[in-house]
Amino acid sequence: MQTSEDFLAKTKPIAPERSKSFNVQESFEREIKGFDAKNPPKQELIDTCVHCGFCLATCPSYRVIGKEMDSPRGRIYLMNAINQGEAALEEATTQHFDSCLGCLACVTTCPSGVQYDKLIAATRPQVERNQPRSLPDRLIRTLIFNLFPYPNRLRTLLPLFWFYQKFGLQKLVRQSGLLPKLFPRLAAMESILPEITADSLQDNLPEIIPAQGKKRYRVGLILGCVQRLFFSSVNEATIRVLTANGCEVVIPKNQGCCAALPAHQGQEEQARVLARQMIDSFAQTEVDAVIINAAGCGHTLKEYGHILADDPEYLGKAKAFANKVKDIQEFLAKVGLTAKLSPLTEGELKIAYQDACHLLHGQKISLQPRQLLAQIPGVTLKEPVDAALCCGSAGVYNMLQPEVADELGQQKVTNLLNTGADLIASSNPGCSLQIKKHLRLKNKVIPLMHPMELLDYSIRGMKLNL
Ligand code: SF4
Ligand code: SF4
Secondary structure: OOOHHHHHOOOOOOOHHHHHHHHHHHHHHOOOOOOOOOOOOOHHHHOOOOOOOHHHHHOHHHHHHOOHHHOHHHHHHHHHHHHOOOOOOOHHHHHHHHOOOOOOHHHHHOOOOOOHHHHHHHHHHHHHHHOOOOHHHHHHHHHHHHHOOOHHHHHHHHHHHHHHHHOOHHHHHHHHOHHHHHOHHHHHHHHOOOOOOHHHHOOOOOOEEOOOOOOOEEEEEOOOOHHHHHOHHHHHHHHHHHHHOOEEEEOOOOOOOOOHHHHHOOOHHHHHHHHHHHHHHOOOOOOOEEEEOOHHHHHHHOOHHHHOOOOOOOHHHHHHHHHHEEEHHHHHHHHOOOOOOOOOOOOOEEEEEEOOHHHHOOOOOOHHHHHHHHOOOOEEEEOOOOOOOOOOOOOOHHHHOHHHHHHHHHHHHHHHHOOOOOEEEEOOHHHHHHHHHHHHHOOOOOOEEOHHHHHHHHHOOOOOOO
């Protein structure tokens, strides 16, 4: 009998005659556990893959792990084999779906237009529903899914984190080196914990902030979960940039999480609940656009029509909402900056812009951030090698698969440093935390800012202290 391990050792599609004999034999031995009937990866999408392998070179998990089954092509073989009853949905196979970062680089690369994003989005909920996870895996996932998408819960823990950092416990834990040995995933979580400041505890943005000068647009702002707690300065800068460029900004108080985290991890029901809440919170705002300044959140917000595809009550609202969602850089590049920009330094300022996968591959936004930054007088943009390769953050991937994520983080930081830039610009809080961690591990000090913070400084005529 062919086991999933036998299948994984192969790199070619399974021959039809082998499939036949396998099925006959298999029916006498055990029933193979496959995908359930609820939205399995579509066979017609799987069949569009011509197995050319162009995607392998751009796949970060393949780059690090080096196995066919941890590449886009390998995972598509695997989906096909499970669909055909040739391999089982079991730990040996699901580990290869778990190793996918969901960065969507393969979607950009594929010359045949294979919609791997749809395939992996259909596969993840199947894994969550049908493959029991180990106890440690269940514990860490329960912690993540019950904490990160709920900013109010996360906020209640901030005093504890503050105490942990301020009174030397963090230093002690890191110096001892015990945590990674005992609980590697908890250690991975700890290693990206940003510095807790008084700003993290604040939740006092007004609901409506008027435009400066003539009002051009009325826009809504999504605050994000991690962004509002650990990068509140980015939200404040975004508001100032928008208002300085003629936008009235509306911030519904009852907005929650955009659902990116559960959606990327196949937690369908949680994602639907959060998406409905988000739509409802903007229902009465009558905004021209809904603005988001975090790449991963923006990608999910634009996918609400898919997330709520089976909900007849919300589908229309979800599509209308998704149509209004704009990444802040996409929006500003389209409507144009009207505020005057000043230099950020006395001389030239070299900036390496770090592409977030969910902007570059997920939303096809790469020129707009560069165009905006290049408008700041004195700025020169530097392009790192492998700019399109994931930094390893990938939502909560760096907590769930720390080894692969660390390798990618090291590569990314090396490439960014090699540009000789004075500063790194990043449009995603997850990428920012990952890059800061690996800069720290390399003992390198180089500022990292969101493009909105740079534009805000420039509009207000402030100089950077480099
Ligand atoms: S996903 Fe696209 S690039 Fe990758 S092997 Fe299939 S057809 Fe080729
Ligand atoms: S989404 Fe990223 S990690 Fe996953 S298969 Fe595609 S390129 Fe590889």
